[in-house]
Amino acid sequence: MCLSQSTALFLDFDGTLVEIADHPHDVVVSEFLPPLLVQLSRKLDGRLAIVTGRSIAALEALLGPISLAIAGSHGGEFRPAADAEIEPLAAPLPGAVVDELNRFARASGGLLVEPKPFSAAIHYRHHPEVLPNLRACTESLAAEFGLAIKHGKKVIEVTMPGSDKGSAVERFMALPAFDGAIPIFIGDDVTDEDAFAAVRRYDGEGVLVGAPRPTAATSRLDGVAEVHRWLEAGLEAVHKGDFRP
Numbered sequence: 001m002c003l004s005q006s007t008a009l010f011l012d013f014d015g016t017l018v019e020i021a022d023h024p025h026d027v028v029v030s031e032f033l034p035p036l037l038v039q040l041s042r043k044l045d046g047r048l049a050i051v052t053g054r055s056i057a058a059l060e061a062l063l064g065p066i067s068l069a070i071a072g073s074h075g076g077e078f079r080p081a082a083d084a085e086i087e088p089l090a091a092p093l094p095g096a097v098v099d100e101l102n103r104f105a106r107a108s109g110g111l112l113v114e115p116k117p118f119s120a121a122i123h124y125r126h127h128p129e130v131l132p133n134l135r136a137c138t139e140s141l142a143a144e145f146g147l148a149i150k151h152g153k154k155v156i157e158v159t160m161p162g163s164d165k166g167s168a169v170e171r172f173m174a175l176p177a178f179d180g181a182i183p184i185f186i187g188d189d190v191t192d193e194d195a196f197a198a199v200r201r202y203d204g205e206g207v208l209v210g211a212p213r214p215t216a217a218t219s220r221l222d223g224v225a226e227v228h229r230w231l232e233a234g235l236e237a238v239h240k241g242d243f244r245p
């Protein structure tokens with residue numbers, strides 16, 4: 001897949017732009033990454049967005065305040081353009097859900113609970129043995145409060161219903177700035193599958209990052225380093241005037 005003047009580029013964050021780390025705060029953002037993304041976004045007339053499970057605030061705590069469109073919290077919050085206001089797209093997660101996850105986390109040896117505006121993630125990377133009980137706990141909360149469940153890398157998230165990465169892509173593609181664009185979504189996780197399916201509806205392309213697995217993506221890059229190289233090559237092509245119309 002190649003960048004062209006009509007590309008809309010959607011990028012997952014963890015496992016795609018940064019390597020997975022032991023703790024969500026420990027990811028390392030390469031120094032060149034924020035300026036690379038901003039330059040590419042400008043070349044694409046703003047049609048570049050990060051679509052992440054993290055909250056927008058958590059993402060900007062890692063990247064710094066950045067002039068990019070972003071969908072955060074699995075599509076629960078939406079910044080349609082670089083310097084636009086953040087739009088909440090879901091109701092806030094009930095506090096009782098986070099209380100219950102915290103209670104479960106304490107009783108299970110200290111799992112990490114990551115509250116976000118419209119969802120909460122509970123990380124079991126350091127306690128894989130709790131997974132069956134954690135599944136039961138989150139399923140029971142989902143049934144009681146009408147929540148959706150998302151499974152990620154050593155994490156289960158309970159989210160307010162109605163949004164996912166596919167709906168986030170559709171929301172961007174409905175904006176005038178994205179009209180007629182051909183989307184590319186690059187991501188590594190199961191939660192990126194909704195977005196891979198969404199881009200196909202616009203004749204676009206999903207790009208799986210990591211080892212081959214059953215997926216709706218139609219291309220693959222081996223890992224974060226390959227994603228960085230692909231983005232750099234895209235920007236170089238733009239500078240050399242090789243940007244395809």
Ligand SMILES: O=P(O)(O)OC[C@H]1O[C@H](O[C@H]2O[C@H](CO)[C@@H](O)[C@H](O)[C@H]2O)[C@H](O)[C@@H](O)[C@@H]1O
Binds near residue numbers: 014
């Ligand atoms: O949609 P993404 O941008 O890929 O975000 C998905 C989740 O990423 C974070 O958790 C994952 O990455 C952590 C850091 O590498 C890792 O420690 C954790 O085990 C992974 O699940 C983030 O903390 C979550 O909020 C995101 O939803």
